[in-house]
Amino acid sequence: MSIEVVNVSTWYGDVVAVNDVTMSLGAGVTGLLGPNGAGKTTLLHMMAGFLPPSKGEITVSGQPAWRNPDVYRHLGLVTEKEAVHGFLTGAEFVLASAKLHRLADPKRAAEKALNLVELGDPRNRRISTYSKGMRQRVRLAAALVHEPSVLLLDEPFNGLDPRQRMQMMDLLHRMGDEGRVVLFSSHILEEVEQVSGTVQVMVSGRLAASGDFRTIRRLMTNRPHVFSVNTSDDRRLAQVLIGAPWVRGVEVEPAGLVVQAADYGAFTRALPGIVRREGLRLHRLRPADESLESVFSYLVGAS
Structure with missing residues (x-):
């Protein structure tokens, strides 16, 4: 699996949100680093097929991301903005995601995903009672329920306590080692340093730098x-x-x-x-x- 972004731009009226970005993502964990407002979320949404590029092309394993529902068989997305129904329990929320994917055994798939994110007893409580970190984990479980080979996460460490952050980092590492394409955005340099081997730096809608973390750190230090x-x-x-x-x-x-x-x-x-x-x-x-x-x-x- 791979994601190819070729000369992609998008604009809203006179505002350019993403400006001529080209990048290629393969197996492993990649950090999308940049300050707030850099265009990271817009780029992730285009990769997930939520938004069309105004110019250029985005493909997921050779298939167009835009207007292609089949992409979601292999892709999982965790957005920065929470979209969860507080009246559901965590288990019900993940089960609903499994059923939407029409999995052969949705209950088993939901249980596996919940165990993967280490959401124990709270899975039977209403999501409205969850902490920020617990909501992050149940949303991740819903995104993983169909075992996607491509995972996109927008600021996944927001709201996590130190132990939860370590668990999340370990999980992303494991998925990258399994050969999945994992891309997560962050505006915190240390998060990217601890998780990803490859870094894409965005500023003001542009791709400012690209390479392994040592290369990016050297640019910053020098x-x-x-x-x-x-x-x-x-x-x-x-x-x-x-x-x-x-x-x-x-x-x-x-x-x-x-x-x-x-x-x-x-x-x-x-x-x-x-x-x-x-x-x-x-x-x-x-x-x-x-x-x-x-x-x-x-x-x-x-x-």
């Missing part, structure tokens, strides 16, 4: 970094830093120094020694540009 620094003598430190090869610029402000480092590692390793040698006292050292938006904006420029 970008220029801005630090806020405050010492007992900021002007003295500025005079020393301005000549360093791993510093691009230094500004002296009332609150301290704003240092643009060309090399993140070299700057953070050298600064403690400089402070000691100059007899200064370091009061503050804080990255000033560590938001996801700033990181991803750099990747757009580097791509």
Whole structure:
């Protein structure tokens, strides 16, 4: 199984949600990383056949995703927005999904899916009594009930406690190792790092970077970094830093120094020694540009 996205764009009036994205997804776990509003959900919905591309083509194992109900025999989707009936028990909800798929033994399939997500006694309680994490798991069970070879998950770790997050990560790993195509979206770098081997980075509707996690991490680490620094003598430190090869610029402000480092590692390793040698006292050292938006904006420029 595979998903092929070829020159896909979609727009709503004058707003471009996805802009000329091309990617190929095979067996294993892939993380779709990007800040909120990057177009991740729109892309997932097009892969699932919920939305048509305005331009380009999306295929699931060679078959078009749009207007092709047969795709759902092999595809499971867990949306970010919850769409569950609170008056049903977890077991009833998953059983209903099994029946919609017209499985030969829906009760057995529902039981297997519930066990897979480790939803024990709560399966017989109404979903309206569930925590956020439990609702996530019962929705995942409904998506897995027909044992799809392609699984799409939109922000699947939202609302999970640490133990549930580890269970979810382990489950995604196992499904990837089984040869399934697993794609999940996230705006949190650490989630993607712990789960996926391949990363697709989206920013403002564009595919900004693509590759294994080490490649993406290297791009992020090698970008220029801005630090806020405050010492007992900021002007003295500025005079020393301005000549360093791993510093691009230094500004002296009332609150301290704003240092643009060309090399993140070299700057953070050298600064403690400089402070000691100059007899200064370091009061503050804080990255000033560590938001996801700033990181991803750099990747757009580097791509």
